[in-house]
Structures are given as structure tokens and as C-alpha cells.
Amino acid sequence: MSTLNYSSYARANPSISEEELRTQAGQIFREESAAARRRGVDVAWYAPSDVNINRKRGQKAIRPNTVYLGEHGVASPSWADPAFDLNEKERVNRQISRIQADGGVITESQMTEFDLAPYIGDFWKNAAQNFYADMEGLSPQKVAAGGIIQSDENAAVNVINVLQEMIGQDRREYALLANAARTIATPNLTLSVDTFQGLNAYSNVGEGVEVDQQKGAITRQNFILQKDVGSIGITDEARMTADRPLWEIHMDAVTRAMANIKNVRIQAALESAAVTGSASSALWTAYTGEHSTVNPVAQIMVIGDTVYGNQGRANTIVSGTAAFSAFLGNTFIQGTQGGTVSREVGPNVITNIPGLPGFTWIVDPLMTPGRITVYDKNSLLLLEGPKRTAQVRKDGAGIDVYFTKDWNNVAILDASHFRNLTAVA
């Protein structure tokens, strides 16, 4: 608490002198402290109607048939001011009886007047008025009806218990995006890829024969990057009313949606019409007697040879879950390798494939079930172009808008480096 500087306050307020200020402050302090002490008293002192005591010089006369607060010494109240006048109370009671005897009705305002009449002075009248207001439910602290508290009676204050986690959010791994393609940084929106068509040399040339010259050819194909855009917007009010961080949740969602576009783009490329070549495939789950009918490794190796013949190196396999499970359950795999690799549900990248050392098998439930694609990873390009993000504040409308842009594309460099096996599972 700061100390009041009477002099400076009086100078700042010329209408009141410093002396008056001190006097008024002292009076307020005495009244407040006296009132506080009176509230703390727990003894009432009654002056009988036929007793006339303590008429000491300089003291106020004790009013007979009156209640005082506190007792000081013997037969003397602590406070000179009386609190409750029993004469007045008796007068009020008589008046009430008279009204009732005449068949009259006591109004609300009359009852308030009668209730407060015996109290002496504003201090005790106010205290009594507040007390009656509490009793009648007129004060902020109201009295409710009785009964057992039941769960459906206080719905307004029910505790809302919200699970911290939120379901429905995309939490998948993008195995294809991370592993299935060779990533090429592409600062320009167009990536040109040149292809050389080779030449042959002559063999078994006859003596004295001059051979003709041979030449190859170079062709160029262009891949154009596509623009993916994610955008979210939120009003100030929406931020202020939710008990979830809406903006952050949506930022996360839009980021994942952008990644999902690329993941799906890779899946579409791997299953596109360009990837048509297929070896004769058969169901890997078929049995002949006690063993599997088809040897998956043999089928995959036929494809691998085809890719090799097209200047590629088959090193990657992608499939859905069913095809890989059929592979692992095939007796040519189990029987020769004595077991299977362990894997988890969902996207997987397996490198220690039984019977296929050097291959990486990417399992993604996004792929068409029952089909595998064997290819040279170097021939599948993920063209990663420029990225731009911006957050725009429309202050007039109170809206924040976020844009994220990603230029990218997936390119099949040489479709002959891809081969399928369909309906293996």
C-alpha cells in the first residue's frame, strides 16, 4: 500500500485544503475500523427497560429495552450506539397483529419496513436488509429447492471430457514417396531428358572391305512440372472459440495432403498404361500336392532379364499387401529359405527378401492388390521443383490465409524398364 502524500494531493486539488484532507481521511479510517470491529463482535448486550445505568459524564445515555453489541467490563456495552430497539419491535408486532385482525394483507414493502424498523441507524438497517435479501433468495447467493442432487439437473456445469487425441487425421506413411522413385531436384519447371539411340559395329568384316560409318541418334523428351496447391483460411473468431488448435491441425492436414498427392502420383505412374509389359504370371498361392505350383523367384527373374535386356537393372519391386503375403507364403520361398521375414501392417520397405538379394520390395496398401511391378528405380523419377509458401493476413476481414505450392511431377524415363506380374494373389 502506498502512503498518501497529503501535501501533493492538496496542491493538485486546490478545492480542498491539506488540513481538511487529513481530517476527512482520519474520519473515514476510524469509521471503517469501527465497523470492522463491530462485525466481529459475538456478544449482544441488553439494557432492561427499567434500568438506567452508566450515565457517566460525557457518555451517551443508555437507551432502555435496547440491544447493544459487545460487553465491556460489567453491565456496560462496548459500543455507545444501540443496534436493536425492542420497543420498536413490539410496536411493529402490534401493528402487524392489528392488520391481520382486520383481515388485511401485509404487502411485501410493508413487511420489509416492519422487518427493518427495530434496527437503529443506517449501519444496522443495511446489515439487516442484506441478511433478509439472502434469506429470500434476492441476493446473488440464492437458495435452490431441496432434494438429492441428480446428474441431469446441472447440465450447464457438466464437465466436458474430451479425449486428447483426435481420430480421423491422416497418419499414414508414404512409402512410395520416400522409396519408390529417384528424386531429381528440378529448379526449372521443365526437365528435359535426352535419350541416345545406339549403333552397331560390324563383325567378321571381310579382308579389304571398308565399312560404312554408323551413327546413333539423340532424342529429347520434356517433362513439365505440375503445380500442387494447398490453402487454408481461418477467421479470428474461429481461432478464439475452439478448444483445439484449429490452425495448426489444418496446417498439418494440408501438408500431409500435399505429400499424399505425390504419393498417389507415384502409384499412378507405376500402374499406368505405360507400364504394360507383363510376363506370364500365375497365382502364387496355388498348390500342387504339398507344395506351391509356381516359383515366384523364377517369375521375377524372367522379368529381371527382360529389364536387363532393355538396358535397365531390375532392383525394385512394389506391390500391395496381398502379393507380398503370397510371396512369403509360397513353399518355394519358405522351403528353400527356411522362414519368412517379419513385417508390419501397412507400408513397409523390405530389403532382406528371401531368394531375392539386392532387391528392395516396397509394400504399400495403396497399390492394386495381387499385382507386382518390377522395375529399375533409376527409371522412375520424382521431379522435385520449387516450393513456395505464404501466409496472407486480410486484416479488414480478420482472416488468415495460408498457401503452399509445390511444383513436381513423376516421370517414367524408360517404360521398358518396368514389368508387371498380374494376378499373383
Place this chain on the structure above:
Amino acid sequence: MPAPTVAIEVPGSYMARSTLGQVNKVAATALAKGVLVELNTTNDNFQLATAAAPAAGTYYVTNKAALAADTKVAVVKKGPVCVVATGAIGPHNPVARSTTVAGRVSEAAAGSAGVCGKYIGKANGNEHDGQVLTAAADGESIWIDLNGGTN
């Protein structure tokens, strides 16, 4: 495997470039979010667009619900906003108040007086990503480019 679940925009959704405002509302009638409202020139209040043939007027779309006791209602006055279609609406075709369901829109003849916007996309907001826009079906939530009506 299905694609990630994408939320369908609810009627009354709008874009950052849409123009918003609050207008006087007809008394004693609640208005839902995402309905077409029209200006009643008799009492100068906006009311739920009546199910009737297109007519010249001022048409907005509510972006918040309003209680019967409310005197104002928040609306999108111009720009992209999500509403509900009645009947089939061809891609990019003009729309006007529905002839059969109050508060919705239906396809209107080009150049007719009551045109209040154009059908620009499905409710999942993919009209900008190069997808071919197909016709809207009856009861489908769609994006229209609201022009505010012809008055």
C-alpha cells in the same frame, strides 16, 4: 486403399476472396446457414428465397444461422459460396433460386433475370485442380460464384 477422407464443405462455406456482410433480416423467422436469401422489397428485409420461378432481385447466401429474434443475418454477398442444388445443374451453368425448394438454387436459363451466380465446383473444392467438373446432382452441396443478383 481408399484415399484419405476429405471433408465435404458445408453450405455457407466461403473463400477468402468472398465478400461478406450483415443485412437486415425478416422478423420472426429463423434462417439456417447456407441458404439463399432474397430481398423483400416490400419490407426491405432479407428472407428465405422462395421456391418460385427466377425473378430479378438481390440474392445473398447466409454464412451463419440466425435466430427468429435476430434482426440481422451474416451473408456472403459476392464470390464463391457453398449452397445446395435442386435438380441437375450443368457445369459452369447459371443458377437462380430453386423453383421447388426454398433457400436452394437450381439451374437457370442463361440471361434470365433471376440469375444469381454460376455453378463452379463440387463441394470438396477441387474445381481448381484440373479435375473435370461434372454436373451437380439434386441435393448436392456445390460451390457457386455468387453475383448478388441482378438488382
